[in-house]
Amino acid sequence: MTETNNNQPILLVEDNPVDLDLTLRALKSQKLENPILTARDGEEAIAYIEKWEKGDPRPVVILLDLKMPKVNGLEVLKEIKSHPVFKSIPVVVLTTSSETTDVREAYQLGANSYIVKPVDFEKFLDVAKQIDLYWRVLNKTDDNIKT
Structure with a gap:
């Protein structure tokens, strides 16, 4: 049985x-049904890969x-x-950096x-609404496709 976007977690990587x-407050204001997982540094974020390989639900975003x-x-x-x-897995870079080199490298x-x-x-609430709307409602993933 394929997971729906509503019960897949969202992984937030923020130090x-x-x-x-x-x-977290902005996402909570959206009344998301998705559990929010956090990683407080890049090392913790990479550790999730092993958890997903062992069967933990992978994030919707x-x-x-x-x-x-x-x-x-x-x-x-x-x-x-x-x-x-x-x-x-869709990755949204959510950062304070507006440096052209960071933007370019992230997309590359x-x-x-x-x-x-x-x-x-x-304004951050507006960003959270847009993320919610796009990634949970508008975006189609391979998990949405019935075979």
């Missing part, structure tokens, strides 16, 4: 406690910060997008979207 709280300790977000993106099975590594975090909470 900054303030940004983590802001993102990964929200990935770039500027993190231990392993940066671009390395995490590279690991996920080079995996033969998990490369199809396979990012599905690149969003610069707004500072204002109300």
